[in-house]
Amino acid sequence: MSALTFWPLxxxxxxxxxPFMRHALLAGGAAALGSGAIGFIAxxxxxxxxxxxxxHAAFTGALAALVLGIDLRLGLYAGTLAVALGLGALDPRxxxxxxxxxSVFAWILGLGVLxxxxxxxxxxxxxxxxxxxxxxxxxxxxxxxQTWLAVAGALAAILVLLAIARPLLFASLDATxxxxxxxxxxxxxxxxxxxxxxIVAVETQVIGALLALGLLAAPPFAAQRxxxxxxxxxxxxxxxxxxxxxxxxxxxxxxxxxxxxFAIIALAAAIDLAVLLPAALRRWRRDRGTPAIRRVL
Amino acid sequence: xxxxxxxxxYHFMVNAFRAGTIVALAAAMIxxxxxxxxxxxxxxxxxxxxxxxxxxxxLLGTSATGGGMLFCAIAALxxxxxxxxxxxxxxxxxxxxxxVVQALxxxxxxxxxxxxxxxxxxxxxxxxxxxxxxxDTQVLVxVVVAIGALAALGAIARPLLFASIDPLxxxxxxxxxxxxxxxxxxxxxxxxxxxxxxxxxxxVFALLVLPAATAQRLTARPLTGLALSAALGLAATWLGxxxxxxxxxxxxxxxxxxxxxxxxxxxxSRGVPPWRRHASTSQACEEVx
Numbered sequence: 001m002s003a004l005t006f007w008p009l010x011x012x013x014x015x016x017x018x019p020f021m022r023h024a025l026l027a028g029g030a031a032a033l034g035s036g037a038i039g040f041i042a043x044x045x046x047x048x049x050x051x052x053x054x055x056h057a058a059f060t061g062a063l064a065a066l067v068l069g070i071d072l073r074l075g076l077y078a079g080t081l082a083v084a085l086g087l088g089a090l091d092p093r094x095x096x097x098x099x100x101x102x103s104v105f106a107w108i109l110g111l112g113v114l115x116x117x118x119x120x121x122x123x124x125x126x127x128x129x130x131x132x133x134x135x136x137x138x139x140x141x142x143x144x145x146q147t148w149l150a151v152a153g154a155l156a157a158i159l160v161l162l163a164i165a166r167p168l169l170f171a172s173l174d175a176t177x178x179x180x181x182x183x184x185x186x187x188x189x190x191x192x193x194x195x196x197x198x199i200v201a202v203e204t205q206v207i208g209a210l211l212a213l214g215l216l217a218a219p220p221f222a223a224q225r226x227x228x229x230x231x232x233x234x235x236x237x238x239x240x241x242x243x244x245x246x247x248x249x250x251x252x253x254x255x256x257x258x259x260x261x262f263a264i265i266a267l268a269a270a271i272d273l274a275v276l277l278p279a280a281l282r283r284w285r286r287d288r289g290t291p292a293i294r295r296v297l
Numbered sequence: 298x299x300x301x302x303x304x305x306x307y308h309f310m311v312n313a314f315r316a317g318t319i320v321a322l323a324a325a326m327i328x329x330x331x332x333x334x335x336x337x338x339x340x341x342x343x344x345x346x347x348x349x350x351x352x353x354x355x356l357l358g359t360s361a362t363g364g365g366m367l368f369c370a371i372a373a374l375x376x377x378x379x380x381x382x383x384x385x386x387x388x389x390x391x392x393x394x395x396x397v398v399q400a401l402x403x404x405x406x407x408x409x410x411x412x413x414x415x416x417x418x419x420x421x422x423x424x425x426x427x428x429x430x431x432x433d434t435q436v437l438v439x440v441v442v443a444i445g446a447l448a449a450l451g452a453i454a455r456p457l458l459f460a461s462i463d464p465l466x467x468x469x470x471x472x473x474x475x476x477x478x479x480x481x482x483x484x485x486x487x488x489x490x491x492x493x494x495x496x497x498x499x500x501v502f503a504l505l506v507l508p509a510a511t512a513q514r515l516t517a518r519p520l521t522g523l524a525l526s527a528a529l530g531l532a533a534t535w536l537g538x539x540x541x542x543x544x545x546x547x548x549x550x551x552x553x554x555x556x557x558x559x560x561x562x563x564x565x566s567r568g569v570p571p572w573r574r575h576a577s578t579s580q581a582c583e584e585v586x
């Protein structure tokens with residue numbers, strides 16, 4: 001009986017006993033809090049697609065750094081910040097058109113392929129795992145230094161977000177009235193784009209450039225369905241992201257064949273589905289009489 | 298001149314040109330509608346949804362093409378389940394849904410590849426394609442699917458154009474806007490799945506968005522725009538393949554760069570001024586109605 005009661009605690013202690021697990025939980029937790037909060041405002045502002053483009057810019061930036069032989073993280077941060085500000089400059093209202101984003105985005109991916117090919121041709125390419133590690137993250141392989149860099153990056157992004165949260169939320173919900181009230185809408189838009197860039201760079205080290213989008217999009221979706229007040233929803237979004245990352249890491253630790261990035265994204269998506277379920281059930285009960293084909297059409 | 302003909306003495310180059318031509322044509326025309334409907338984010342997501350499909354099918358030992366199509370169709374239906382426009386709280390949920398679908402698709406692809414114990418570079422081939430390694434049967438499949446997709450697009454083109462330009466008026470005229478947008482997403486998904494088997498998820502996206510966006514900058518007329526989009530896609534693909542043959546860099550890089558250069562050029566050229574574009578868009582709408 002006592003063994004059963006203490007089993008979870010003992011397992012937890014064992015899990016936390018591994019330095020790689022502590023690093024993963026720390027870096028992953030910081031990245032999750034940042035991306036849940038920043039993702040919520042990105043969602044309100046309709047900038048999820050921008051976040052996706054920045055995720056791919058992270059990949060291209062990191063590979064460019066590898067080709068040039070400089071530090072990978074430098075390329076990561078430089079790539080996402082440069083593309084974020086570039087997208088901001090393309091549109092005076094701080095909201096680039098989705099066709100412009102898509103076009104820049106497609107070309108960034110093309111550049112990524114070039115750098116991948118160039119890097120594969122260099123002598124320091126090693127076993128060719130750098131591409132997948134950037135694309136899908138290597139959270140169980142974080143060193144102490146990488147962990148602290150990720151935590152510092154995420155904390156800085158969160159602090160800046162908190163500092164500008166009120167006017168930013170105002171500008172996001174109604175840009176015209178905010179501008180009339182003297183809120184610097186344009187500058188806030190640019191700062192926010194840089195924040196998305198920074199958090200994507202942090203996330204790239206944790207769950208990878210291609211999956212960064214998941215943590216920016218999934219928790220806000222669930223949060224805005226559950227809570228109407230913006231600040232409460234922002235907080236809930238950060239907490240849900242944290243739950244997805246810590247839960248996902250625990251699952252991946254328990255089931256070694258599961259890649260941690262997959263467990264995290266799958267859990268985040270499962271939270272969204274669970275939030276949708278009650279409404280879907282209600283709709284199903286209401287429409288039970290009508291044939292399914294009518295409901296789709 | 299001699300060197301130019303020499304390319305076609307290699308069978309893999311002939312097949313690359315054949316596949317590239319078909320993919321460029323189908324992607325440019327379907328992409329024209331995707332850009333008009335502001336669905337480039339959905340187009341990208343559907344293009345990458347073929348990655349887990351192909352990887353999962355390889356894991357189960359079945360057809361990678363079939364798996365890719367199945368996953369793209371599922372992703373298209375998942376996106377279509379959340380209607381566009383504003384939710385009750387005043388903002389659109391659609392981008393978040395597309396984002397979750399995309400991240401989940403890529404995460405599943407990563408899972409399947411790592412379960413398969415395949416080489417880690419397998420993901421690179423899925424994402425970035427291998428345009429120089431195309432077999433004759435794949436070209437045949439591409440032709441058949443492209444013709445089918447373009448025929449289906451042709452069949453719904455007029456109501457789809459109407460519904461894309463003004464969904465409210467179209468719905469008032471009895472056009473089934475919701476059904477059309479679901480059908481179009483399915484079409485987009487199937488075309489993207491098919492093409493990404495050959496040229497990679499990335500290149501399909503570039504060919505879907507870049508030529509179409511350029512064409513829409515230059516003309517608002519639907520038929521001229523479709524033709525221009527197809528011509529731009531073809532030009533970028535052929536030139537990109539030629540450049541890739543003579544230099545050590547990948548074809549995908551050249552194709553996306555050429556297509557992006559054309560798009561950027563229209564930004565700094567005068568093109569169609571916004572007010573004229575609006576005028577002709579409403580004209581096109583009246584013609585359709």
